[in-house]
Amino acid sequence: MDKFTTHTGIGVPLRRGNVDTDQIIPAVYLKRVTRTGFEDALFAAWRGDPSFILNQDAYKAGSVLVAGPDFGTGSSREHAVWALKDYGFKVVLASRFADIFRGNSGKQGLVAGLVEQEDVELLWKLLEATPGLEVTVDLVNRTVTAGEATVPFQIDDYTRWRLIEGLDDIGLTLQHEAEITAFEATREAWRPKTLPARTLPKIDIEAARSSS
């Protein structure tokens, strides 16, 4: 994962709350088995609307999304983060995020910063007054600067540290493999194992037919 300290890029005001993951990337795009190439899927339904913010020339190359509260609700699909990243977004700011989305962002190097709603409103006004305005997101000091205004954002210490250092979670965990093994030795016998598989008797399933 790339290290992240500061980023400067065009801010995009998305004046919507409850932007769920089905809006960020509709399910039909989830059939791919690769981890990249989702930029066309981002906000797919809304991008058909010429007035949608990302269809406006000044915002097209945006990399800092400023959204309404409860961004990323709904499904756990990490594709939502991949789509934002593939499009070019490095940062999403909102006053509240869905937990799973925020977790996924942290794993993928997308900064999900919590900004007070009144500061979101301020950023929206600035970004609408000057389309294409660049904002600077400083992860070290946890601030967002747009024009003359600087507002704070929150991100938990651990995620911030990992993003700044560009650390891989699995590698970090495997440093404690001995402790995992020790824990496994204490697990009770009743806890189920999927193997060897135990099932009810095998029964043939009759296929429902499209002709019927």
Added chain:
Amino acid sequence: MGKTLAEKVWEAHIVRKGENGAPDLLYIDLHLCHEVTSPQAFEGLRLAGRPVRRPDLTMATEDHNTPTLDIDLPIADLTSRTQIQTLRNNAEEFGVRIHSLGDADQGIVHQVGPQLGLTMPGMTVVCGDSHTSTHGAFGGLAFGIGTSEVEHVLATQTLPLQPFKTMAINVVGDLPPGSTSKDIILAIIAKIGTGGGAGYVLEYRGAAIEKLSMEARMTICNMSIEAGARAGMIAPDQTTFDYVEGRPHAPQGEDWDAAVEYWRTLHTDDDAVFDVEVELRAGDLEPFITWGTNPGQGLPISASIPVPETIADENERVAAERAIEYMGLVPGQPLREIKVDTVFMGSCTNGRIEDLRSIAKVIQGKHKHDDVRVLVVPASARVRLQAEAEGLDQIFLDFGAEWRNAGCSMCLGMNPDQLAPGERSASTSNRNFEGRQGKGGRTHLVSPLVAAATAIRGTLSSLSDLDLPVGTDLTTFDGTPLAPLDPNVLVQV
């Protein structure tokens, strides 16, 4: 000070306590996989040369993309076929158990785990699917994870997790006839909002919850995520133990006794303190229906579409205006006057045998409304077999419904089961987001009983709109335990 149920389960799984703001490292008892959120995780393992640490705590099934018709033919959609084939290849390469299309234990992953007895109290269960919260109904910590975390669990059988806050949802009183656990959870989400549970593990408690069957409890925990919660859980009790006992992977003999003894300790202590407590009165709870485009936009069926001008909060007003426009509704219009085109009965929320039984009881001997398409999709192939053994399939077919094979189906329309643009559904599923069931589709989330009544009348309806014979026993509809899935019935098929 005492501990909450969630804290007890959490503490029993700490491999390593986090220091200096680092998260705790938690052990994962069961990892369920499906075809949509796992391919990139397996690819990550392959690139790093890592094995699956515990294939014996991992299981895969195919559900999101699978067709519900002609399942013995090659899957027509090439990208769906590729994704499913990728899961099969990965399962074989990494030694993971898989239940594929056509197998009796194929189906929605949140039905398959409990039905095999793999989901039990006191466990940590994860899956790359937000509705993993379903398994919390057994009194475990169960939550959806992203693909990076799927890879992390495959590689280490652990997850680093930030601490959570706890919220008690006390559901007091008795559900009236015609209202179900689905109405409880829709009312809770309407009350606390789609972000109300963010950062919390919810524990559903109270007399109304204790009376619910296991499957009705699963419906509630399933939709915890629609309130933004990390997880939802219900303390295990005799209802839970009875459901688990005798299932293929349930412990036996001394192991069973030891397990039950431990499970009986899994409840919130009397002197434990929740960060937040919320109360919901079940006694006068009407069937709930969503009118908008997020699950928090729900109202009792006797209500009307909100009038945006009367909403004080600006964000909510704008959201309501957008939702009403998208849904093609009129402010002030009574919910009961809304005509639907399709009724979808299924999903990990309400596609279980009890749901199918309760619907069958309402529609038996009747025919669907002429203008309505009715799709019945059991949550798993085993549920379908059970329903057929009980003769429910014939009741649905006589009603004019389509009796399909198992899967996620129209809940999210990744397979061919989709709404057309502008088409309106009453759906027993869990999300009414824009385009969720098909581009331009309009979704009203409802209980199985509302789905049944709506299919009969063609407009959003509840049981009270039906001419049920005097003396019809509706009490079995309120979520009180029906007979559990009986393995012996299947053996006789």
